Amino acid sequence: MNLGLFNYSRFDDEEAWKEFLLVHETIHQTVGVKIGTTGNVIPNYPLGIDPEDDSDWLITHNQIHEAIHNKLGLTGIPDLSDVDLDDENAYYDWMQNHSQAHDLINQKLGLP
Numbered sequence: 001m002n003l004g005l006f007n008y009s010r011f012d013d014e015e016a017w018k019e020f021l022l023v024h025e026t027i028h029q030t031v032g033v034k035i036g037t038t039g040n041v042i043p044n045y046p047l048g049i050d051p052e053d054d055s056d057w058l059i060t061h062n063q064i065h066e067a068i069h070n071k072l073g074l075t076g077i078p079d080l081s082d083v084d085l086d087d088e089n090a091y092y093d094w095m096q097n098h099s100q101a102h103d104l105i106n107q108k109l110g111l112p
Contacts, residue, residue, distance in 0.1 A: 011088045021048050034109045035071055042067045065101055072108045
């Protein structure tokens with residue numbers, strides 16, 4: 001599963017954002033299962049929750065990415081915790097950086 005399609009989700013499209021959150025949570029669950037087959041465990045957190053409803057979402061999500069990258073020996077993880085998702089330019093930059101981080105994870109795990 002790839003987040004690349006969500007790079008083109010409009011900033012002000014609430015339905016696309018909700019869809020992103022659900023797909024994103026599924027992607028993280030898939031990654032967690034795949035990493036789990038190697039005997040490693042990464043933190044699990046309900047990422048389908050809107051960050052506006054959970055003030056810890058961005059920090060916790062970033063910690064999960066750090067754990068995944070560390071388990072997989074990946075470097076160059078962007079800081080996904082520091083973004084103002086209410087700023088249009090920051091939103092698009094974050095989506096792009098986030099998608100690239102997931103692309104690296106998918107490549108390492110052999111996921112589509």
